[in-house]
Amino acid sequence: MSNAALVELITREVLAELEARRGRNLARTAPASMAKRVPVAVSARHVHLAQREIDILFGPGYQLTKRNDLYQPGEFAANEVVTLVGPKLRPLTNVRVLGPVRDRTQVEISRTDAIYLGIAAPVRRSGDLAGSAPITLVGPKGSVTLPEGAIIANRHIHMSPVDAARWGLKDNDEVTVRTVDAERPTIFGGVQVRVSPKFRLVMHIDTDDANAAGLRCNDEVEIR
Ligand SMILES: [Zn+2]
Incomplete structure:
Protein backbone atom coordinates (compact mmCIF):
# COMPACT_ATOMS: atom_id res chain seq x y z
CA MET A 1 0.00 0.00 0.00
CA MET A 34 -37.40 15.83 25.31
CA ALA A 35 -37.28 15.68 29.12
CA LYS A 36 -39.81 18.03 30.69
CA ARG A 37 -37.42 19.74 33.07
CA VAL A 38 -38.71 22.62 35.18
CA PRO A 39 -36.72 24.84 37.56
CA VAL A 40 -38.05 25.18 41.09
CA ALA A 41 -38.75 28.34 43.06
CA VAL A 42 -39.51 28.01 46.76
CA SER A 43 -42.29 30.34 47.89
CA ALA A 44 -41.86 31.54 51.45
CA ARG A 45 -44.98 32.66 53.31
CA HIS A 46 -46.38 35.87 51.86
CA VAL A 47 -49.54 37.94 51.45
CA HIS A 48 -51.28 39.56 48.50
CA LEU A 49 -53.28 42.59 49.60
CA ALA A 50 -56.40 44.30 48.33
CA GLN A 51 -56.50 48.10 48.65
CA ARG A 52 -59.15 47.79 51.36
CA GLU A 53 -56.70 45.95 53.63
CA ILE A 54 -53.77 48.19 52.61
CA ASP A 55 -55.80 51.20 53.76
CA ILE A 56 -56.35 49.58 57.17
CA LEU A 57 -52.84 48.19 57.67
CA PHE A 58 -50.75 51.02 56.23
CA GLY A 59 -53.11 54.00 56.16
CA PRO A 60 -55.80 55.31 53.77
CA GLY A 61 -54.62 55.54 50.16
CA TYR A 62 -51.24 54.00 50.94
CA GLN A 63 -49.37 52.57 47.94
CA LEU A 64 -47.04 49.58 48.08
CA THR A 65 -43.40 50.30 47.30
CA LYS A 66 -41.29 47.90 45.24
CA ARG A 67 -38.36 46.11 46.85
CA ASN A 68 -37.50 43.85 43.91
CA ASP A 69 -39.06 42.35 40.84
CA LEU A 70 -40.07 38.70 40.92
CA TYR A 71 -39.42 36.13 38.20
CA GLN A 72 -42.94 36.45 36.75
CA PRO A 73 -43.21 39.72 34.79
CA GLY A 74 -45.16 42.42 36.66
CA GLU A 75 -44.98 40.67 40.04
CA PHE A 76 -42.87 42.23 42.76
CA ALA A 77 -41.86 41.88 46.39
CA ALA A 78 -42.84 45.00 48.30
CA ASN A 79 -40.84 46.66 51.05
CA GLU A 80 -43.93 46.33 53.24
CA VAL A 81 -44.34 43.44 55.65
CA VAL A 82 -47.16 42.42 57.97
CA THR A 83 -47.54 40.27 61.06
CA LEU A 84 -49.92 37.30 61.00
CA VAL A 85 -51.80 36.17 64.09
CA GLY A 86 -54.15 33.26 64.73
CA PRO A 87 -56.08 31.85 67.70
CA LYS A 88 -52.88 30.74 69.44
CA LEU A 89 -51.84 34.43 69.60
CA ARG A 90 -48.35 33.54 68.40
CA PRO A 91 -47.24 36.12 65.86
CA LEU A 92 -45.55 35.37 62.54
CA THR A 93 -43.60 38.56 61.92
CA ASN A 94 -42.04 40.10 58.80
CA VAL A 95 -44.34 38.35 56.34
CA ARG A 96 -43.60 39.82 52.92
CA VAL A 97 -46.27 41.63 50.92
CA LEU A 98 -46.22 40.82 47.19
CA GLY A 99 -47.54 43.24 44.59
CA PRO A 100 -49.30 44.38 42.59
CA VAL A 101 -52.52 45.02 44.52
CA ARG A 102 -55.15 42.30 44.12
CA ASP A 103 -58.94 42.31 44.16
CA ARG A 104 -58.94 40.13 47.29
CA THR A 105 -56.45 39.70 50.10
CA GLN A 106 -54.85 36.26 50.08
CA VAL A 107 -52.48 34.90 52.72
CA GLU A 108 -50.21 32.02 51.62
CA ILE A 109 -48.55 30.00 54.35
CA SER A 110 -47.13 26.52 54.82
CA ARG A 111 -48.75 23.75 56.84
CA THR A 112 -46.07 24.31 59.47
CA ASP A 113 -47.10 27.99 59.68
CA ALA A 114 -50.78 27.01 59.93
CA ILE A 115 -50.02 24.72 62.87
CA TYR A 116 -47.95 27.45 64.53
CA LEU A 117 -50.79 29.96 64.08
CA GLY A 118 -53.48 27.46 65.06
CA ILE A 119 -55.57 27.76 61.90
CA ALA A 120 -56.90 25.06 59.58
CA ALA A 121 -55.74 26.51 56.27
CA PRO A 122 -56.74 24.32 53.32
CA VAL A 123 -54.56 23.51 50.30
CA ARG A 124 -56.02 25.65 47.53
CA ARG A 125 -55.35 27.07 44.11
CA SER A 126 -54.59 30.77 44.09
CA GLY A 127 -57.82 32.78 44.18
CA ASP A 128 -59.95 29.91 45.52
CA LEU A 129 -60.66 31.43 48.92
CA ALA A 130 -64.26 30.42 49.69
CA GLY A 131 -64.29 28.69 53.07
CA SER A 132 -60.55 29.12 53.60
CA ALA A 133 -59.14 29.90 57.05
CA PRO A 134 -59.72 33.10 59.03
CA ILE A 135 -56.58 35.11 59.80
CA THR A 136 -55.56 38.38 61.44
CA LEU A 137 -53.10 40.73 59.74
CA VAL A 138 -51.30 43.44 61.68
CA GLY A 139 -49.65 46.44 60.04
CA PRO A 140 -48.05 49.65 61.31
CA LYS A 141 -51.38 51.55 61.17
CA GLY A 142 -53.93 48.95 62.13
CA SER A 143 -55.08 45.37 62.04
CA VAL A 144 -57.76 43.43 60.23
CA THR A 145 -59.29 40.02 60.84
CA LEU A 146 -60.46 38.30 57.69
CA PRO A 147 -63.20 35.68 57.99
CA GLU A 148 -61.40 33.77 55.21
CA GLY A 149 -58.31 34.23 53.07
CA ALA A 150 -55.52 32.04 54.48
CA ILE A 151 -54.52 29.11 52.29
CA ILE A 152 -51.69 26.68 51.75
CA ALA A 153 -50.92 27.28 48.08
CA ASN A 154 -51.13 24.17 45.94
CA ARG A 155 -48.09 22.94 44.04
CA HIS A 156 -48.15 24.53 40.62
CA ILE A 157 -46.10 25.14 37.51
CA HIS A 158 -46.21 28.41 35.59
CA MET A 159 -45.58 28.04 31.87
CA SER A 160 -46.08 29.85 28.59
CA PRO A 161 -48.41 28.52 25.88
CA VAL A 162 -45.27 27.56 23.92
CA ASP A 163 -44.02 25.30 26.73
CA ALA A 164 -47.51 23.88 27.21
CA ALA A 165 -47.88 23.02 23.51
CA ARG A 166 -44.38 21.54 23.38
CA TRP A 167 -45.29 19.15 26.20
CA GLY A 168 -48.93 18.51 25.26
CA LEU A 169 -50.30 20.27 28.35
CA LYS A 170 -53.05 22.84 28.88
CA ASP A 171 -54.11 25.28 31.59
CA ASN A 172 -55.31 23.58 34.80
CA ASP A 173 -53.99 20.14 33.86
CA GLU A 174 -52.65 18.20 36.83
CA VAL A 175 -49.27 16.53 36.53
CA THR A 176 -46.87 14.54 38.67
CA VAL A 177 -43.24 15.58 38.92
CA ARG A 178 -40.16 13.86 40.30
CA THR A 179 -37.13 15.55 41.71
CA VAL A 180 -33.82 15.47 39.82
CA ASP A 181 -30.73 14.94 41.97
CA ALA A 182 -32.54 16.09 45.11
CA GLU A 183 -31.14 15.23 48.51
CA ARG A 184 -34.18 13.07 49.21
CA PRO A 185 -35.71 11.77 45.95
CA THR A 186 -39.38 12.74 45.97
CA ILE A 187 -42.42 12.54 43.72
CA PHE A 188 -44.98 15.35 43.95
CA GLY A 189 -48.52 14.68 42.74
CA GLY A 190 -51.45 17.00 42.10
CA VAL A 191 -49.31 19.70 40.51
CA GLN A 192 -51.48 22.28 38.77
CA VAL A 193 -50.33 23.52 35.37
CA ARG A 194 -50.94 27.24 34.92
CA VAL A 195 -50.59 28.54 31.37
CA SER A 196 -50.40 32.20 30.39
CA PRO A 197 -48.45 34.22 27.84
CA LYS A 198 -47.26 36.26 30.84
CA PHE A 199 -45.71 33.26 32.60
CA ARG A 200 -42.13 32.05 32.58
CA LEU A 201 -41.43 28.39 33.26
CA VAL A 202 -41.08 27.63 36.98
CA MET A 203 -42.57 25.32 39.60
CA HIS A 204 -43.72 26.99 42.81
CA ILE A 205 -43.61 24.91 45.97
CA ASP A 206 -43.84 26.02 49.58
CA THR A 207 -41.15 25.68 52.19
CA ASP A 208 -42.62 22.46 53.63
CA ASP A 209 -42.41 20.69 50.26
CA ALA A 210 -38.99 22.12 49.54
CA ASN A 211 -37.59 21.15 52.91
CA ALA A 212 -39.08 17.66 52.75
CA ALA A 213 -37.23 16.94 49.51
CA GLY A 214 -34.16 19.08 50.19
CA LEU A 215 -35.03 21.22 47.16
CA ARG A 216 -33.63 24.69 46.68
CA CYS A 217 -34.37 27.48 44.22
CA ASN A 218 -33.19 26.61 40.71
CA ASP A 219 -33.04 22.88 41.39
CA GLU A 220 -34.94 21.00 38.74
CA VAL A 221 -37.90 18.66 38.68
CA GLU A 222 -39.11 16.60 35.77
CA ILE A 223 -42.72 16.20 34.68
CA ARG A 224 -43.44 12.48 34.35
ZN1 LIG B 1 -46.90 30.70 41.49
Whole structure:
Protein backbone atom coordinates (compact mmCIF):
# COMPACT_ATOMS: atom_id res chain seq x y z
CA MET A 1 0.00 0.00 0.00
CA SER A 2 1.35 3.42 -0.94
CA ASN A 3 1.79 6.11 1.65
CA ALA A 4 -1.01 8.20 0.11
CA ALA A 5 -3.41 5.24 0.12
CA LEU A 6 -2.58 4.56 3.76
CA VAL A 7 -3.29 8.19 4.72
CA GLU A 8 -6.58 8.07 2.84
CA LEU A 9 -7.56 4.84 4.57
CA ILE A 10 -6.75 6.23 8.02
CA THR A 11 -8.57 9.50 7.24
CA ARG A 12 -11.66 7.58 6.15
CA GLU A 13 -11.58 5.49 9.32
CA VAL A 14 -11.16 8.55 11.52
CA LEU A 15 -14.04 10.33 9.78
CA ALA A 16 -16.23 7.26 10.12
CA GLU A 17 -15.42 7.07 13.82
CA LEU A 18 -16.19 10.79 14.27
CA GLU A 19 -19.47 10.37 12.44
CA ALA A 20 -20.36 7.40 14.64
CA ARG A 21 -19.49 9.38 17.77
CA ARG A 22 -21.65 12.26 16.58
CA GLY A 23 -24.50 9.83 16.13
CA ARG A 24 -24.03 8.50 19.65
CA ASN A 25 -23.94 12.04 21.02
CA LEU A 26 -27.15 12.90 19.20
CA ALA A 27 -28.72 9.76 20.60
CA ARG A 28 -27.69 10.89 24.09
CA THR A 29 -28.94 14.45 23.84
CA ALA A 30 -32.26 13.71 22.13
CA PRO A 31 -34.00 12.20 25.20
CA ALA A 32 -32.59 14.95 27.40
CA SER A 33 -34.06 17.67 25.20
CA MET A 34 -37.40 15.83 25.31
CA ALA A 35 -37.28 15.68 29.12
CA LYS A 36 -39.81 18.03 30.69
CA ARG A 37 -37.42 19.74 33.07
CA VAL A 38 -38.71 22.62 35.18
CA PRO A 39 -36.72 24.84 37.56
CA VAL A 40 -38.05 25.18 41.09
CA ALA A 41 -38.75 28.34 43.06
CA VAL A 42 -39.51 28.01 46.76
CA SER A 43 -42.29 30.34 47.89
CA ALA A 44 -41.86 31.54 51.45
CA ARG A 45 -44.98 32.66 53.31
CA HIS A 46 -46.38 35.87 51.86
CA VAL A 47 -49.54 37.94 51.45
CA HIS A 48 -51.28 39.56 48.50
CA LEU A 49 -53.28 42.59 49.60
CA ALA A 50 -56.40 44.30 48.33
CA GLN A 51 -56.50 48.10 48.65
CA ARG A 52 -59.15 47.79 51.36
CA GLU A 53 -56.70 45.95 53.63
CA ILE A 54 -53.77 48.19 52.61
CA ASP A 55 -55.80 51.20 53.76
CA ILE A 56 -56.35 49.58 57.17
CA LEU A 57 -52.84 48.19 57.67
CA PHE A 58 -50.75 51.02 56.23
CA GLY A 59 -53.11 54.00 56.16
CA PRO A 60 -55.80 55.31 53.77
CA GLY A 61 -54.62 55.54 50.16
CA TYR A 62 -51.24 54.00 50.94
CA GLN A 63 -49.37 52.57 47.94
CA LEU A 64 -47.04 49.58 48.08
CA THR A 65 -43.40 50.30 47.30
CA LYS A 66 -41.29 47.90 45.24
CA ARG A 67 -38.36 46.11 46.85
CA ASN A 68 -37.50 43.85 43.91
CA ASP A 69 -39.06 42.35 40.84
CA LEU A 70 -40.07 38.70 40.92
CA TYR A 71 -39.42 36.13 38.20
CA GLN A 72 -42.94 36.45 36.75
CA PRO A 73 -43.21 39.72 34.79
CA GLY A 74 -45.16 42.42 36.66
CA GLU A 75 -44.98 40.67 40.04
CA PHE A 76 -42.87 42.23 42.76
CA ALA A 77 -41.86 41.88 46.39
CA ALA A 78 -42.84 45.00 48.30
CA ASN A 79 -40.84 46.66 51.05
CA GLU A 80 -43.93 46.33 53.24
CA VAL A 81 -44.34 43.44 55.65
CA VAL A 82 -47.16 42.42 57.97
CA THR A 83 -47.54 40.27 61.06
CA LEU A 84 -49.92 37.30 61.00
CA VAL A 85 -51.80 36.17 64.09
CA GLY A 86 -54.15 33.26 64.73
CA PRO A 87 -56.08 31.85 67.70
CA LYS A 88 -52.88 30.74 69.44
CA LEU A 89 -51.84 34.43 69.60
CA ARG A 90 -48.35 33.54 68.40
CA PRO A 91 -47.24 36.12 65.86
CA LEU A 92 -45.55 35.37 62.54
CA THR A 93 -43.60 38.56 61.92
CA ASN A 94 -42.04 40.10 58.80
CA VAL A 95 -44.34 38.35 56.34
CA ARG A 96 -43.60 39.82 52.92
CA VAL A 97 -46.27 41.63 50.92
CA LEU A 98 -46.22 40.82 47.19
CA GLY A 99 -47.54 43.24 44.59
CA PRO A 100 -49.30 44.38 42.59
CA VAL A 101 -52.52 45.02 44.52
CA ARG A 102 -55.15 42.30 44.12
CA ASP A 103 -58.94 42.31 44.16
CA ARG A 104 -58.94 40.13 47.29
CA THR A 105 -56.45 39.70 50.10
CA GLN A 106 -54.85 36.26 50.08
CA VAL A 107 -52.48 34.90 52.72
CA GLU A 108 -50.21 32.02 51.62
CA ILE A 109 -48.55 30.00 54.35
CA SER A 110 -47.13 26.52 54.82
CA ARG A 111 -48.75 23.75 56.84
CA THR A 112 -46.07 24.31 59.47
CA ASP A 113 -47.10 27.99 59.68
CA ALA A 114 -50.78 27.01 59.93
CA ILE A 115 -50.02 24.72 62.87
CA TYR A 116 -47.95 27.45 64.53
CA LEU A 117 -50.79 29.96 64.08
CA GLY A 118 -53.48 27.46 65.06
CA ILE A 119 -55.57 27.76 61.90
CA ALA A 120 -56.90 25.06 59.58
CA ALA A 121 -55.74 26.51 56.27
CA PRO A 122 -56.74 24.32 53.32
CA VAL A 123 -54.56 23.51 50.30
CA ARG A 124 -56.02 25.65 47.53
CA ARG A 125 -55.35 27.07 44.11
CA SER A 126 -54.59 30.77 44.09
CA GLY A 127 -57.82 32.78 44.18
CA ASP A 128 -59.95 29.91 45.52
CA LEU A 129 -60.66 31.43 48.92
CA ALA A 130 -64.26 30.42 49.69
CA GLY A 131 -64.29 28.69 53.07
CA SER A 132 -60.55 29.12 53.60
CA ALA A 133 -59.14 29.90 57.05
CA PRO A 134 -59.72 33.10 59.03
CA ILE A 135 -56.58 35.11 59.80
CA THR A 136 -55.56 38.38 61.44
CA LEU A 137 -53.10 40.73 59.74
CA VAL A 138 -51.30 43.44 61.68
CA GLY A 139 -49.65 46.44 60.04
CA PRO A 140 -48.05 49.65 61.31
CA LYS A 141 -51.38 51.55 61.17
CA GLY A 142 -53.93 48.95 62.13
CA SER A 143 -55.08 45.37 62.04
CA VAL A 144 -57.76 43.43 60.23
CA THR A 145 -59.29 40.02 60.84
CA LEU A 146 -60.46 38.30 57.69
CA PRO A 147 -63.20 35.68 57.99
CA GLU A 148 -61.40 33.77 55.21
CA GLY A 149 -58.31 34.23 53.07
CA ALA A 150 -55.52 32.04 54.48
CA ILE A 151 -54.52 29.11 52.29
CA ILE A 152 -51.69 26.68 51.75
CA ALA A 153 -50.92 27.28 48.08
CA ASN A 154 -51.13 24.17 45.94
CA ARG A 155 -48.09 22.94 44.04
CA HIS A 156 -48.15 24.53 40.62
CA ILE A 157 -46.10 25.14 37.51
CA HIS A 158 -46.21 28.41 35.59
CA MET A 159 -45.58 28.04 31.87
CA SER A 160 -46.08 29.85 28.59
CA PRO A 161 -48.41 28.52 25.88
CA VAL A 162 -45.27 27.56 23.92
CA ASP A 163 -44.02 25.30 26.73
CA ALA A 164 -47.51 23.88 27.21
CA ALA A 165 -47.88 23.02 23.51
CA ARG A 166 -44.38 21.54 23.38
CA TRP A 167 -45.29 19.15 26.20
CA GLY A 168 -48.93 18.51 25.26
CA LEU A 169 -50.30 20.27 28.35
CA LYS A 170 -53.05 22.84 28.88
CA ASP A 171 -54.11 25.28 31.59
CA ASN A 172 -55.31 23.58 34.80
CA ASP A 173 -53.99 20.14 33.86
CA GLU A 174 -52.65 18.20 36.83
CA VAL A 175 -49.27 16.53 36.53
CA THR A 176 -46.87 14.54 38.67
CA VAL A 177 -43.24 15.58 38.92
CA ARG A 178 -40.16 13.86 40.30
CA THR A 179 -37.13 15.55 41.71
CA VAL A 180 -33.82 15.47 39.82
CA ASP A 181 -30.73 14.94 41.97
CA ALA A 182 -32.54 16.09 45.11
CA GLU A 183 -31.14 15.23 48.51
CA ARG A 184 -34.18 13.07 49.21
CA PRO A 185 -35.71 11.77 45.95
CA THR A 186 -39.38 12.74 45.97
CA ILE A 187 -42.42 12.54 43.72
CA PHE A 188 -44.98 15.35 43.95
CA GLY A 189 -48.52 14.68 42.74
CA GLY A 190 -51.45 17.00 42.10
CA VAL A 191 -49.31 19.70 40.51
CA GLN A 192 -51.48 22.28 38.77
CA VAL A 193 -50.33 23.52 35.37
CA ARG A 194 -50.94 27.24 34.92
CA VAL A 195 -50.59 28.54 31.37
CA SER A 196 -50.40 32.20 30.39
CA PRO A 197 -48.45 34.22 27.84
CA LYS A 198 -47.26 36.26 30.84
CA PHE A 199 -45.71 33.26 32.60
CA ARG A 200 -42.13 32.05 32.58
CA LEU A 201 -41.43 28.39 33.26
CA VAL A 202 -41.08 27.63 36.98
CA MET A 203 -42.57 25.32 39.60
CA HIS A 204 -43.72 26.99 42.81
CA ILE A 205 -43.61 24.91 45.97
CA ASP A 206 -43.84 26.02 49.58
CA THR A 207 -41.15 25.68 52.19
CA ASP A 208 -42.62 22.46 53.63
CA ASP A 209 -42.41 20.69 50.26
CA ALA A 210 -38.99 22.12 49.54
CA ASN A 211 -37.59 21.15 52.91
CA ALA A 212 -39.08 17.66 52.75
CA ALA A 213 -37.23 16.94 49.51
CA GLY A 214 -34.16 19.08 50.19
CA LEU A 215 -35.03 21.22 47.16
CA ARG A 216 -33.63 24.69 46.68
CA CYS A 217 -34.37 27.48 44.22
CA ASN A 218 -33.19 26.61 40.71
CA ASP A 219 -33.04 22.88 41.39
CA GLU A 220 -34.94 21.00 38.74
CA VAL A 221 -37.90 18.66 38.68
CA GLU A 222 -39.11 16.60 35.77
CA ILE A 223 -42.72 16.20 34.68
CA ARG A 224 -43.44 12.48 34.35
ZN1 LIG B 1 -46.90 30.70 41.49
